[in-house]
Amino acid sequence: MKTDDLVALLSTNLEPVDRNAVVRTLCVAIAAVAIAAIGIAFAGLGFRPDLTTTRALIFLAVKVAFAIGVTGLSLAYLTRLARPSGERKILPLLVAAPFLVIVVLAAISLGSAPRAHWERMIMGDEWLECLLSIPIIAIVPFAVSIWAVRKGAPTNLSRAGAFAGLIAGGVSAMAYALHCTDDSLPFIAVWYGGTIVLCTLAGAALGPRLLRW
C-alpha cells in the first residue's frame, strides 16, 4: 500500500477529537475504582466497629490522608505518563513525599515512646492481614488503571506500570484503612507504605507486558 493512500484514507471524513480524553478517562477510572475498593473492603472485611470514636477517627484521617496523598500525586503523574514523551516532564521522586512524611512522623512517634513498646507499635495486631489485604484489594484498581492508561499511549511502559501500581496501592490502602484497627504511626509507615511500594514494584514489572500498544 502507498503511504499517500493511507494518509488519504485516514483524512477522509475526519472526526474532531475530545481535548480532555486522557485526563477524563483516568479521573473517572480512579473515582470508580475508589468506590469499588471501599465496597470490596466492606464486603470482605467489614468496617472497624469503633469507627465513630475520636481516636479511631484521628488515625483513620492520618491513614486516609497518606493514601490520598499517594493516589493524588500518582494520578497527576499518570495523566502525563499516559502520553507520548509525557515522562520527560515529571520528577518521579516527588511522589516519595507522602512516604517521607509518614516515615518522619513514625520516627518521631518511636522516639518519644519507650523502647519496650516499639515492637508492639510496629507490628500491631494485624500486620499479616494488612500485608495481604492491601495487595489483594489493589488487584481490581490495578486492572482498571492499566485499562485507562492503555486508552492513552504511554511510551515509558515500566514507569507507567509502576505508577498504575502505585495508584492501585494508594486506593486500596485508603479502603483498607476503614477496616484496620492498628492505630500507630510506625505501623502505617511500615505496613501501609511497604505494601504500596510492593504494588508499585509489581506494576513496574508488569507494565511492559500489559501496556504495549
Next chain:
Amino acid sequence: MTTLEIELKALMLASLDGDAASHHSLLDQLSRRLRAYYKAKLAAIGRGTSEAEDLVQEAVLAIHLKRHTYDRGEPLTPWVHAIARYKLIDFLRRNRASLADVPIDAADEVMADDDHTGAESTYDIRRLMGRLPKGMQCAIEAVKLDGLSVAEAAKRCGLSESGVKVNIHRGLKTLAALIARETRT
C-alpha cells in the same frame, strides 16, 4: 522553536478540531520526515531500508489513532518523536533485533530531513481489511475509502451512526495490529 514546528503544530491543532485538509497535510508532511528518520535509523544499525515504509505507515497510523493524547499546550516535535521511537523499538523487538544498537537520539532528529519518494509498504490493505469483522470492514470502506457520510454509511452497513464511528475506530486499531503482525519478518 523552528518554523516547521510552528507550522506543523498549527496543522495539528486544526486537525484535532476535525479539519480534514489540515490532517491530510500534517500526515503527509510527517510521513516524509518519518521516512527519512527511519531510513537513517535502520541504516545506522545495519538493517536494510526496505522495511522503513512499513514503519512509516505504522507510525502514521499510531499518530492518527493516538492523536487525542497530544497535549495542546506542548510542542509537537517531542510527541511525534516519542511515537516514532516507540514504534521503532517495538518493531525491532518484534524482529528480535538487538536493542542495544539503537542509539539515543534527540527529539528534533525526527523532523530533520524530508524524504518524498512515493514508496509502498509490503502489505496490502485491502487484503488485511478482509480479515476484519463485517461491520468494521463495511464502515471503513464506506466512510474512509468511498467517502460516504456517516449517515449514508450507517444506512449501507445497517448500523447506527455512532455504531459506524465506533466500528471505524476499532477497525483502524485492529488494522494497525494486523499490520504490526504482518511486518514481523
